[in-house]
Amino acid sequence: MLSEDKDCITIVISPLTSLIDDQICRLNKLNVRCAKITGIGEMERQTITEITDGKFSIVFSSPESVLKPYWKTVFLSATWQTHLKLIAIDEAHCISEWGDDFRKDYQQLYEIRSFFGAPLMALTGTSTKKVKKDIMQHLQLLDEDTDLVYKSPDRLNLYLQIFKKESTDYDSCLDWLINHIRTNGKKSKKIVVYCRSIDAVSEIFCCLKDSLGKMAYVDGIVDGNQVLLEMYHKSTHQDSKDRIINEFKTENSRIRCIIATVALGMGLDILDIDLVVHIGCPKTVLSYWQEAGRCARDGRQ
DSSP, rough: OOOOOOOOOEEEEEEHHHHHHHHHHHHTTTTTEEEEOOOOOGGGGHEEEHHHOOOOOOEEEEEHHTTTHHHHHHTTHHHHHHHHEEESSSSHHHHHTTTSSSGGGGGHHHHHHOOSSSOEEEOOOOHHHHHHHHHHHHHTEEEEEOOOOOOOOOOTTEEEEEEEOOOSHHHTTTTHHHHHHHGGGGGSEEEEEOOOSSHHHHHHHHHHHHGGGGGGGGGGGOOOBSSSEEEEETTTTTHHHHHHHHHHHHHOOOEEEEEOOOOTTOOOOOTTOOOESSSOSSSSHHHHHHTTTTSOOOOOO
């Protein structure tokens, strides 16, 4: 994707702002010039001008932003017509999962192909035959013109275990987790607990924190900046989301357990998560595998 031609442009369509920001952060460390398209009113004028003038090697956008009339005009300019070399759609399974009744712009992404002669690359880590069919259909791709590259999603280093919930009390069915954190403190495994609703996130967080008491804090010292547990969901303030993710990424993170909804999921690339717990059943097998796939991305058993 990174050509020796410094004037080449790649546009990447991605579903989540947090995912885009993480990718931009990583690319900046590699000295790759990249930018993000959002609402015109939210962007700095200089950034808009530099994107228009083709000054960035990689330009990220959500489906909703990239299809706005202003950017359609930019894409038809001589600069973009000459230098756009690749259209990449990340997390392409969202075209199938979301397009019918949620974020409908996903199923309009074929429009961007009509502006350019550049090749299109659709990427996903979780796909079925149906999802593949939907992606092909909605991006208007033909079998004879499309190269399919894939590998088995089976992660041999993951161990899956199912427990029957014997009690409606979370402090009872999660006593093993409470004991683990109480015993190990900051040396506990890195754990993500996925819940099906924000209410469940709050309930489980409060249950764990109350059951642990002062042991919910590093070295048992009650300090709001030293708590071992955090909540993460769509209503979590963006500053808190950034703080939680940035801390959880570090090897010796103070945060050892995040209780979250699927808002903490797609594109989360933290290599050393030891354990993923699912409270309740995800809506689809693909959703389950997306959540389970956050675990042991460094290849450990």
